[in-house]
Each structure stands twice: as C-alpha cells, then as structure tokens.
Amino acid sequence: MPEQLTLDVFDTIAVEPTRDVLLRGADAISGGVFLFAHHHVPARPATVSSDRAWLAMLDLAEDARRYNQAGRPVLDLTARNGAGSNGPIGTGDLMLDGKGCENWRDKSRATWPALLAGRREQRHAEPDIARARDLAEAYRYLNYYGHVYAEPDFLGNDQTVSGSWRADRFIAQLARQVLDLGGDPTLLEVRSEYMRAGIRIALEHHAD
Numbered sequence: 589m590p591e592q593l594t595l596d597v598f599d600t601i602a603v604e605p606t607r608d609v610l611l612r613g614a615d616a617i618s619g620g621v622f623l624f625a626h627h628h629v630p631a632r633p634a635t636v637s638s639d640r641a642w643l644a645m646l647d648l649a650e651d652a653r654r655y656n657q658a659g660r661p662v663l664d665l666t667a668r669n670g671a672g673s674n675g676p677i678g679t680g681d682l683m684l685d686g687k688g689c690e691n692w693r694d695k696s697r698a699t700w701p702a703l704l705a706g707r708r709e710q711r712h713a714e715p716d717i718a719r720a721r722d723l724a725e726a727y728r729y730l731n732y733y734g735h736v737y738a739e740p741d742f743l744g745n746d747q748t749v750s751g752s753w754r755a756d757r758f759i760a761q762l763a764r765q766v767l768d769l770g771g772d773p774t775l776l777e778v779r780s781e782y783m784r785a786g787i788r789i790a791l792e793h794h795a796d
Contacts, residue, residue, distance in 0.1 A: 601720040605727040605775050613728035614654070614721035624720045628713040630706040637696040641681075645689040645696075646710065648682050649703040654725065659733070661726035661765050663711070663718070665704045723769040730762045731776055734783035759786025760793070767794045 601624070603609065609616040609623075616623045625647075632642045650663060657664050677684050681693045688699040698706075711718035737755045763773040763786055774791070778784045 601716045603720050603723045603727070603771060605731065605771075609724050610728055610731040610776075613725040614650070616724055624717055624724060626707075626710040626714055626717055628710045630709040633698050633702050635697050637691070637694050641691055641694075641696050642698070642706070644680070644682060645691075645698050646703060646706050648677075648679060648684050648689060649700075650707055650721075652677060652684055659729055659762070661722045661729060661769065663707075663722060665708050665711075719769060723766065723771045726762065726766045726769055727771060727776065730759070730766055730773055730783075731779070733762060734759060734776070734786075735779035737780070737782065755780075755782040756785040756789065759783050760789035761786075763787045763790035764794065767791075 603624075606616070606618075608618060614624055626643070629639045629643065630646075632639060636642045636645065653663060653665065681691045683690050683692055686700075688697060689703060690697045759782060766773045767790060773787045776787075778787070
C-alpha cells in the first residue's frame with residue numbers, strides 16, 4: 589500500500605500531467621507515495637475502530653462518487669447516487685454498498701451521510717489538496733476522451749452521440765475545466781484532431 593505524504597510537504601501543490609496522473613488521476617502515485625492524499629482526520633464515528641480505517645473509508649467513498657460522475661472532475665458530495673447500485677465495491681478489508689462502508693475484518697462501519705460529511709470537512713480543511721485532486725482528474729479525463737472517438741468527420745453529424753453533440757465541443761468543455769482549476773491543457777500530448785480543436789476553443793474562450 590503506498591504511503592501518504594505528511595501535510596507539511598504541501599506548501600504549494602503542483603499538479604503536472606505525468607504518466608501516472610493521466611492514468612490514476614486523484615490517486616496518482618510517485619515513488620510509492622500518494623501525491624494528493626488528504627490528511628485531515630474529521631470527527632470519527634464511534635462505529636469506526638481507528639483514524640487509519642476512517643481515512644481509508646473516506647478515500648473509497650470518493651472513488652465511488654468519482655466513478656458515478658465521470659467526466660466532471662470537481663468532486664460532488666451532495667449525493668451518493670449509484671453507489672452500490674451495481675453491487676458492492678471493495679478494496680482490502682473495506683466493502684462499500686448502498687448503505688455505507690464496512691471493514692469486514694473488525695466490523696467497523698460508517699454510513700453514507702457520515703462519509704460524505706467527512707470528505708466535505710477534509711476538502712474544507714485542505715482546499716489545496718482538494719483542488720489538486722480535482723485537477724488531476726481533469727487532466728485524466730482530457731487525456732482519455734481526447735482519443736477515444738473516431739477521427740473522421742469529427743466536426744460533422746457523423747461524429748455524434750446524441751443530437752448535435754460534437755467531440756471538439758466536449759473536449760473544449762474538459763479543457764475549460766482544466767483551466768478553471770489552474771491547469772494548462774497544452775501540456776498534454778495532442779492525441780487527435782478533435783482534441784486539438786477542442787483545446788483551441790477552450791483557450792480562445794478563456795482569453796476573452
């Protein structure tokens with residue numbers, strides 16, 4: 589299990605679109621260390637055995653929320669829609685379902701309201717880490733969606749998902765999210781012509 593950096597390391601958190609950031613987003617690792625881990629420990633429910641277990645539960649809850657809001661890098665903690673709807677998800681000793689998170693080994697458990705409140709408190713206490721995690725996700729989405737669609741006729745109706753959807757406009761939306769979070773979409777390798785066009789649109793609008 590990768591280690592977590594101590595909080596005093598983060599005077600200023602730089603987020604570069606490295607290979608691991610583009611692959612893992614908010615959970616990027618370098619040298620066996622999580623780059624953007626939260627360290628603030630919110631008030632722990634009495635039903636959770638330790639701070640370590642509580643922090644791990646909060647990380648898993650964020651993973652579930654991000655899975656259900658794919659394409660939107662700023663973490664939404666207002667709801668838990670979809671969590672556990674396709675069956676429970678787990679990692680190590682933890683299992684997450686529609687009711688909350690349980691450590692099957694020691695039977696520690698936290699409800700979804702507690703998990704969402706805990707992560708909100710962490711993001712409020714550590715806004716630089718929260719922004720870094722969101723920006724890492726924004727880079728990951730831009731890189732991924734920048735090459736998954738068919739290249740021919742990407743500006744026309746042949747390149748549609750529904751209605752007047754266009755790949756370049758979707759990429760422009762993702763690139764604007766990178767810019768809004770303080771990042772630079774031009775640092776990414778351009779992997780398609782529609783990615784090039786979308787980034788150009790975002791930069792033009794950002795300059796206005």
